[in-house]
Amino acid sequence: MPEDKKACDQTLEEFSIMELDERLEFVAWCDDCSCKPKTA
Amino acid sequence: MQSGLERAAVSPPLLYSYSSPVLWVVPNTVMSYVFNSRVSVRSLTCSSTQKQVLCEVPAQNDSIIRYAVPASLIDLLELFDGTRTVEDVTSMYNRAHPDSTYSVESVSTLIQDFCIPKGILHSQAGPPVVPEASRQKGYLYFKMKLLPHSLVYPLARLMGVLFWKPVFILLGSLILIAHVVAYFFLIPGRHLNINDIAGRPLLDVTLITILAALFHEFGHASALARNRCNHLEIGLGLYLRFPVLYTDVSEAWKFAPMQRVLVDIGGLYFQNICVIVLTGLFFWHPSPTYLYCIILIDMSMSLSLNPFLRMDGYWLLADLFGIYNLREQSIAVLKYLPQLFRRNRSVRPQFLDMKKNSFIALCVYTVLSFTFFTYLVIIATYQTIFYLLPAYPHLWSSFFSALRHEPSFSNIGGGLFHIAWKTAVLIGCLQFAWRSVQKTIGFLWRWISGHLSRTPVEELSIVREVNGPAKEA
Numbered sequence: 001m002p003e004d005k006k007a008c009d010q011t012l013e014e015f016s017i018m019e020l021d022e023r024l025e026f027v028a029w030c031d032d033c034s035c036k037p038k039t040a
Numbered sequence: 041m042q043s044g045l046e047r048a049a050v051s052p053p054l055l056y057s058y059s060s061p062v063l064w065v066v067p068n069t070v071m072s073y074v075f076n077s078r079v080s081v082r083s084l085t086c087s088s089t090q091k092q093v094l095c096e097v098p099a100q101n102d103s104i105i106r107y108a109v110p111a112s113l114i115d116l117l118e119l120f121d122g123t124r125t126v127e128d129v130t131s132m133y134n135r136a137h138p139d140s141t142y143s144v145e146s147v148s149t150l151i152q153d154f155c156i157p158k159g160i161l162h163s164q165a166g167p168p169v170v171p172e173a174s175r176q177k178g179y180l181y182f183k184m185k186l187l188p189h190s191l192v193y194p195l196a197r198l199m200g201v202l203f204w205k206p207v208f209i210l211l212g213s214l215i216l217i218a219h220v221v222a223y224f225f226l227i228p229g230r231h232l233n234i235n236d237i238a239g240r241p242l243l244d245v246t247l248i249t250i251l252a253a254l255f256h257e258f259g260h261a262s263a264l265a266r267n268r269c270n271h272l273e274i275g276l277g278l279y280l281r282f283p284v285l286y287t288d289v290s291e292a293w294k295f296a297p298m299q300r301v302l303v304d305i306g307g308l309y310f311q312n313i314c315v316i317v318l319t320g321l322f323f324w325h326p327s328p329t330y331l332y333c334i335i336l337i338d339m340s341m342s343l344s345l346n347p348f349l350r351m352d353g354y355w356l357l358a359d360l361f362g363i364y365n366l367r368e369q370s371i372a373v374l375k376y377l378p379q380l381f382r383r384n385r386s387v388r389p390q391f392l393d394m395k396k397n398s399f400i401a402l403c404v405y406t407v408l409s410f411t412f413f414t415y416l417v418i419i420a421t422y423q424t425i426f427y428l429l430p431a432y433p434h435l436w437s438s439f440f441s442a443l444r445h446e447p448s449f450s451n452i453g454g455g456l457f458h459i460a461w462k463t464a465v466l467i468g469c470l471q472f473a474w475r476s477v478q479k480t481i482g483f484l485w486r487w488i489s490g491h492l493s494r495t496p497v498e499e500l501s502i503v504r505e506v507n508g509p510a511k512e513a
Contacts, residue, residue: 008157010387010474015150018364019174023355024259024289024350025289025303027256
């Protein structure tokens with residue numbers, strides 16, 4: 001981890017600042033059922 | 041790339057003496073700063089016992105970086121008006137808030153390490169830094185924009201009518217009826233087996249479920265677009281081993297909790313509307329394809345509700361309990377556990393300031409998600425090694441065989457899609473395995489190098505930290 005990022009992260013932790021997650025709402029159109037072995 | 045002015049603003053302030061080659065370093069405590077007027081600050085409703093605000097900072101490529109910041113800290117930073125120094129502001133704030141713990145040194149460090157590089161404050165000498173777009177590690181292995189804001193936003197506004205209360209109640213009732221009809225009257229007795237779908241029906245089912253997934257995304261987009269927003273895009277990505285469609289609804293952070301919940305469930309609501317349409321289509325043309333689609337759409341929705349994957353269930357749980365960055369905070373809980381046995385603990389983590397019910401929810405979530413991911417890694421490894429990898433060459437050979445003997449559109453289309461899907465899944469699994477190996481090696485390396493680089497004096501001080509000072513004989 002670069003030193004400047006490490007210092008920045010420590011400072012954020014110390015001051016209770018948190019970068020919020022990118023909100024990507026997503027959907028898988030199908031569970032990968034074809035991964036399972038085929039039934040006879 | 042940063043401009044010279046930006047670099048100057050980021051670097052510790054220096055005063056150059058033209059009469060002498062010696063540099064006089066001026067401590068930044070006597071520098072005056074300005075709060076960036078382009079930074080937007082609004083209230084953030086969350087589980088913290090401390091009042092929090094949402095701080096939106098404009099970044100490069102028209103992006104925005106969002107931070108949850110204690111309101112008290114923003115009150116302090118907003119005191120920088122271009123004339124006040126760090127010392128002025130800190131003493132002014134501490135006079136007004138006698139219980140404040142901010143010192144000139146700590147505020148000064150905060151400004152140098154965070155506020156200036158991230159463009160929240162800037163010196164009088166130049167404009168604020170425009171930081172690089174968020175360097176947060178994304179959770180999609182692959183991300184490609186499909187529909188831009190200019191297309192999604194007007195369509196989403198139009199579909200917003202589906203959230204109108206009478207329409208919502210009517211469609212909600214129809215969703216319930218469609219499911220009862222499908223699962224109690226249409227599906228039983230038809231001996232449906234998902235493994236039997238092949239050729240043209242496979243292509244139809246795939247297309248219909250993809251369209252339903254796209255409609256799901258419009259559900260999130262419509263819930264967001266009911267309020268004005270500037271960035272709404274739909275794209276394609278790869279999450280763990282699932283090919284996914286995504287909607288960027290990051291602007292929902294500025295909403296009230298219940299509005300965020302509506303954005304979270306909007307997708308499932310729209311996808312359920314597809315079940316009504318498919319049930320209706322079955323009565324018009326009774327093909328098992330529609331029933332397969334209903335089953336697969338419901339499977340997809342139940343997968344979305346899994347709160348341990350970053351899908352709808354995750355955001356729903358996070359918003360209902362007001363816990364932002366739920367995954368990050370649950371990892372923080374795990375990392376904090378060893379510190380419970382140490383005397384010398386590091387900085388107090390944020391989750392300790394949560395309201396009681398949210399804190400309990402976070403702890404339960406942490407235990408369950410740890411168990412879930414351990415199970416997932418075992419299953420994924422097993423399936424990849426014993427099923428996916430051995431069957432992969434056969435997939436290509438059967439595709440080429442079909443190409444030679446029955447080169448129909450459905451065979452080629454279905455075969456190509458199947459190969460693309462399995463390849464994407466395989467890449468996802470291999471990337472996951474590669475990242476895990478990298479992380480394990482990195483962790484071991486840090487641990488070993490940390491131990492090797494300690495001098496005997498440091499070792500002694502660590503032992504003293506853990507055991508307390510040695511008693512005098």
